[in-house]
Amino acid sequence: MALDLGMAQISQMAFGYWQAQTLFAAVRTGVFDALAEGPLTVDKAAAACGLPEDSALRLLDACVALRLLTRSGDGEYANGQHTQRLLVEASAESVTRWVKVMARWYDPWGGITQALQVAEAVEERRLRLGDDEEYAADFILGMHEYNSRSADALAQALPQQGATTMVDVGGGAGTYSIAFCEQWPDLTSEVIDLPAVLPLTSNTVTQAGLESRIQLRAGDYYSDHFGSDVDVVLLSNVLHQESPEAALGILRRARAALSESGRVLVHGHFLEETRTAPLFTTLHNLSALTLWDGGRSYTVAEMTELMRQAGLAHVEVVQAPEPSAKLLVGTADAAHGADRSHERA
Ligand SMILES: C[S@@+](CC[C@H](N)C(=O)[O-])C[C@H]1O[C@@H](n2cnc3c(N)ncnc32)[C@H](O)[C@@H]1O
Numbered sequence: 001m002a003l004d005l006g007m008a009q010i011s012q013m014a015f016g017y018w019q020a021q022t023l024f025a026a027v028r029t030g031v032f033d034a035l036a037e038g039p040l041t042v043d044k045a046a047a048a049c050g051l052p053e054d055s056a057l058r059l060l061d062a063c064v065a066l067r068l069l070t071r072s073g074d075g076e077y078a079n080g081q082h083t084q085r086l087l088v089e090a091s092a093e094s095v096t097r098w099v100k101v102m103a104r105w106y107d108p109w110g111g112i113t114q115a116l117q118v119a120e121a122v123e124e125r126r127l128r129l130g131d132d133e134e135y136a137a138d139f140i141l142g143m144h145e146y147n148s149r150s151a152d153a154l155a156q157a158l159p160q161q162g163a164t165t166m167v168d169v170g171g172g173a174g175t176y177s178i179a180f181c182e183q184w185p186d187l188t189s190e191v192i193d194l195p196a197v198l199p200l201t202s203n204t205v206t207q208a209g210l211e212s213r214i215q216l217r218a219g220d221y222y223s224d225h226f227g228s229d230v231d232v233v234l235l236s237n238v239l240h241q242e243s244p245e246a247a248l249g250i251l252r253r254a255r256a257a258l259s260e261s262g263r264v265l266v267h268g269h270f271l272e273e274t275r276t277a278p279l280f281t282t283l284h285n286l287s288a289l290t291l292w293d294g295g296r297s298y299t300v301a302e303m304t305e306l307m308r309q310a311g312l313a314h315v316e317v318v319q320a321p322e323p324s325a326k327l328l329v330g331t332a333d334a335a336h337g338a339d340r341s342h343e344r345a
Helices: 005-028 042-049 053-065 081-086 096-110 112-118 133-147 151-156 175-183 198-207 244-256 279-291 300-309
Strands: 069-071 077-079 165-169 188-193 214-218 230-236 258-269 312-319 325-332
Touching: 005 053, 005 096, 042 053, 053 069, 053 077, 077 081, 096 112, 096 133, 096 279, 112 279, 133 175, 133 198, 151 175, 165 175, 165 244, 175 188, 175 198, 175 214, 175 230, 188 198, 198 214, 230 244, 244 258, 244 300, 258 279, 258 300, 300 312, 300 325
Parallel strands: 165 188, 165 230, 188 214, 230 258
Antiparallel strands: 069 077, 258 325, 312 325
């Protein structure tokens, strides 16, 4: 008897993590790297991945079913075209670090029921921010792998309007500073992030050949100032990590740093006003609960109100390249003035 649609969808949801875990196991055991140089039989793939042959056979067959691999008539397994491009670590387009971060988040996500009950994050933030060096590198460079695919389009979506200075608060690997410097002539940017992150930023900036235009500053966005007379303060994928109170403090310091015609850019994934769409952001909101104490997804109206309270006016909403993402552009509200009382003495 055919399953009705409702049951089929519930099954797909309930079994969904089997697919995710198969992908994670294949990346973590190096299946796609082992096949990067060419097709292998199961015994050779098993040896290359350090797996018993029976385990390798099950994993490789499931990867064929998931269309990550192909299997030839004589039993050789090969990477699919997109697998070779995206899931081989040495590929220029690799997203394996990002997949490893998603694999890592499986553990805190497993505690979602508890997180909901106690309304507290399951994972300690400090692990991602330097206490676990390998995880921090995967987190920062994984975001770079993911976001650099659309960062140029974001920078293209916004007119330069004569801006020559930018401060990229919580800039991570410098993904958006690089994209904006590549799109906007004469722009220089300062990435502010935690000390453990900046060596990673330094590498990506050097690889992009932009050391002369992108400076790095170790800082804490809860308390440090963001400079003065700045044309653009960028807060990309930062405020969903924070409570409304913390976000307001950060926005106030961003406003205080602006030049007269300066702009604050808030980039991230937003909930529609109904709060029930887009699907990705409703799930991101749960992810924020498990991962970032105080973190949440905001609607555009909620973020606009925080920006207004911080002294920003004329908030314009620009569609970002990712369907669930937006760029909110706030200009300095002269009537409000720059409130510097929140800066550290
Ligand atoms: C989700 S990432 C976003 C990175 C980058 N802006 C992007 O859009 O790709 C958040 C960034 O905030 C940084 N961060 C977290 N807490 C911070 C703090 N207290 N002060 C400065 N940066 C912080 C993290 O190190 C990380 O680079």
